[in-house]
Amino acid sequence: MSKKDNSSNRSDINNSPSDSNKKVTINNTTLPWYKKTWVKIIIVIVAIWGLGLIFGIGNTLDFIGIVTIISSIIYLIYSIIKKKKSRNSVIAFIVGFILLTVGSIATPRNESTSEPEHLTKAQKAKKEKELAIKKAKKEKELAAEKAKKEKELAAEKAKKEKEHKAELKKEKEVKEKKEEKAKKRKLIAKNKHNNLKKLKDALANLPEDTNNTIVDARLDDENLSIEITLTDDALSGTDAQLRSLTKKAWNIGINYANKYAPYPEDTISENRPEVDIYDEAGNTLATTGFLGGFKFKG
Structure with missing residues (x-):
């Protein structure tokens, strides 16, 4: 190796x-x-x-x-x-x-309804306070508007009630005036009948008041004229004396008619009463002329 x-x-x-x-x-x-x-x-x-x-x-x-x-x-x-x-x-x-x-x-997109999650407690509290203030302000405005409407309705109701009361008062016054007028008319009518009766009573007393120079004095059957009858004993004189006597008797009738006026309608006239003077035989001695003056017939 x-x-x-x-x-x-x-x-x-x-x-x-x-x-x-x-x-x-x-x-x-x-x-x-x-x-x-x-x-x-x-x-x-x-x-x-x-x-x-x-x-x-x-x-x-x-x-x-x-x-x-x-x-x-x-x-x-x-x-x-x-x-x-x-x-x-x-x-x-x-x-x-x-x-x-x-x-x-x-991420929330609706800012009006959702609050950002990163807001601090202080910011949330502030926002809640602002919302509470806005809500209270809105409620106050609504309450004020409601109170205003209620006040207007109450004023309108009071106005209508006042107008209604005024109408009732006016109707009552008109009714009372009508009743008063009717009462017055009734009273006047009653007084006129009483006046006519007083005139008749006064005429009936003329013979006694004139020592029978006037032997009769009355209203005619229709109550339209006064009829005075002189005694024949008083007519024995001259024409001038007869004229003077008849005129005195005529003036007495006119004065009585004016004294007790007014009278009911369709009776003796208040403005130009008719007075006729007669002798005991029924002859017309004097009367009321067309213009309302004395007219001697002799």
Whole structure:
């Protein structure tokens, strides 16, 4: 055996068992726990959850998606320049796009009904206070408007009631006036009949009042004129004396008619009473003229 073979065999003997064991030991060395894949996944999930609590899950996914997309684009440009494989950058871009899409869906869009999740307690309290103030103001406005309408309705009702009372009062006054007028008419009519009776009674007393110079005085059957009869004894004189006597008798009739007026309708006239003077034989000595004056017939 040559030296070369001996050296090779020696090297094989030296290297084979110990070196192989050494390599196996190096390859099978256990990694630290924080470098393991499942730990990294848990860390990433916890980080996303924590950011979601602070900023909202939608906003967090949007932010991670945007960062991932931007990083993938930068890495893609770098790979093109260095002529390296760009598969990882494409995968990162797709993942970032998916995260951005999911984050956009998860982010509330109706700002009027949903509050941003990242608001602090103080901001939420302030917003709730503002909403409460707006609500109270709205309720106050509605209450004021309702009170205004109720006041207007009450005023309108009061106005109608006042108008109705005024109408009733007016109707009552009109009715009372009509009743008063009817009462007055009735009283006047009664007084007129009483006046006519008084006139008849006064005429009936004329013979006694004139010492029988007038032997009879009355109203005619229709109560339209006064009839006075003079005694024949008083007519024995001159025409002038006869004219004077008849005129005195006529004036007595006119004065009595005016004294007890007014009279009922369709009886002796109040403005131009008819007075006729007769002798005991029934001859007309004097009468009332057409114009209402004394007319001697002799």
